[in-house]
Amino acid sequence: MMAVVLLLLLIALPAAGARPAHEEQGLKLTALPLFNFSSDHGTGYGLRTSLYRYDGQTAPYAGALSAQAFFTSRGKWAHRLYLDLPHWRPGQRLEVEALYEKEDYANYYADLSDAEVDQLLGPVDAQAKEQRTTFRQVYPKLRLMWIYALGPPWHLRSGFQVGHNEITPNAATGSLLELLNPLGARGGFLFLANSSLRRDTRDNYNDTHRGILEELLLEYGLGGGGDFRGGRLTFEHRHFHPLPLGLVLAQRASLALAFGRLPFYEELKLGGDDTVRGLAAARERGEGRLLLNAELRWHGISPLP
Secondary structure, eight states: OHHHHHHHHHHHSOOTTOOOGGGSEEEEEEEEEEEEEETTTEEEEEEEEEEEEEESSSSSOSEEEEEEEEEETTSEEEEEEEEEEEEEETTEEEEEEEEEEEEEEEEOOTTOOHHHHHHHHOSOOHHHHHHHTEEEEEEEEEEEEEEEEEETTEEEEEEEEEEEEEEEESSSSSOHHHHHOOTTTTOEEEEEEEEEEEEEOOSOSSSOSSEEEEEEEEEEEEEGGGTEEEEEEEEEEEEEEEETTTEEEEEEEEEEEEEEEOOGGGSEEEOSTTSOTTSOTTOEEESEEEEEEEEEEEOOOOOOO
């Protein structure tokens, strides 16, 4: 067993004679199977294919087009088409992303405690409680992000997101969505514009080993027939520190404030893989959020020369 572990560690060390991919020329097609498990969404599986274009000098590539299909055993879909042009113009990066997201059991508890939820729903079994605290949403989106280099390490980022959320409570009657009727309970159209100032010292945009990213981001959205008018102000600090054996310590601190009238599904959330693992996805929603977390990442097995 120890010999197997040592062999894997040796393979994980960077190959001294490996030639960087961006020094090649032409097109390269890759396919990556996807697999995960989440207590919220069950077992997930899918496939991501990517087509890279190399011109022999542009790092990490001259352009990339990626397509992803992803499903889970509890009815979540996350399909994605993504275009990345890291040198769209001198000093400019352009990213375009089309998403089709479906979730059969999205959580909604508002800002209620567990005891308040139980009191509001009354004596129900676990299955009925899940039906009455969840909803189905189908949320296709189109995103565009443009990054302009002002001069190292400063960047200006701007873009937009446009989408339409279709929402159906899982309980025919008596759901929390029906009882509390938050803004956006019937879904709707939302256009969200954003702009930010970034300080970026990361060594690699896509595969960071070291460096800092700090961003002050302002977002503002309109939609829902005029009912949605609000936004978010966020400051985020990310720090990456390399460790031996291909490991990286990644840390994040984020402070966010929401204002105006945003639909409930765009409120600040806590819970789930993106924020706090172990807490049910979107278990907490509100107008202010302070998030601190850290991850130990492994960059995988390096190819042999």
